[in-house]
């Protein structure tokens with residue numbers, strides 16, 4: 001596969017929109033092919049309809065959000081709260097890695113408020129790690145390959161770890177220029193918007209996303225709205241100096257501590 005791809009692997013429908021969407025849009029503008037996978041189907045995201053119904057609705061919403069930025073959608077493989085770090089799930093995620101052969105994998109932070117997020121992260125990391133191991137069986141079966149890839153971890157939701165400590169990113173990405181697309185992507189998740197509007201006030205869902213990006217923008221000291229990333233150690237993935245996210249995003253990214 002010659003074109004460069006980025007694969008976002010998150011836990012639930014709407015996690016990509018909250019934590020990664022601005023970066024994805026910018027990578028698309030930089031020429032990357034965009035791929036999109038929520039491991040869980042969103043089946044617990046309603047108190048009104050049954051699991052199968054809400055999972056169907058949320059899959060449609062997530063597909064719509066992915067389509068709005070031209071991202072290829074990969075099917076969910078788990079129920080909510082059932083993203084486990086087990087062989088069967090790992091084999092499914094690893095198969096998607098071998099299919100997409102991404103240069104960049106975007107996934108959750110290793111420490112986040114929900115176990116689903118942390119397990120999605122662990123699955124993404126090992127799936128990426130196993131890409132060149134023909135003796136690791138993936139489902140559906142696909143050939144191992146050896147190209148390098150670089151894994152980046154998103155900010156935990158609320159920029160805090162499960163013990164409430166602020167997590168600072170290594171890279172800040174300027175999402176101000178693509179704020180409209182990011183907003184529109186999250187708006188695709190109408191079932192969640194309605195639920196949270198009723199319980200927490202009008203547009204709270206969208207406002208929360210905006211507030212989180214603004215908070216990180218303030219921390220960056222450079223951008224009005226930002227997403228944050230930390231690069232996974234290169235061992236088993238790429239060369240020590242490989243940093244395709246930093247390379248691709250030009251003036252819309254900087255490393256913490258770098259002079260402005």
Ligand SMILES: [Zn+2]
Nearest residue numbers: 011012015117
């Ligand atoms: Zn989530």
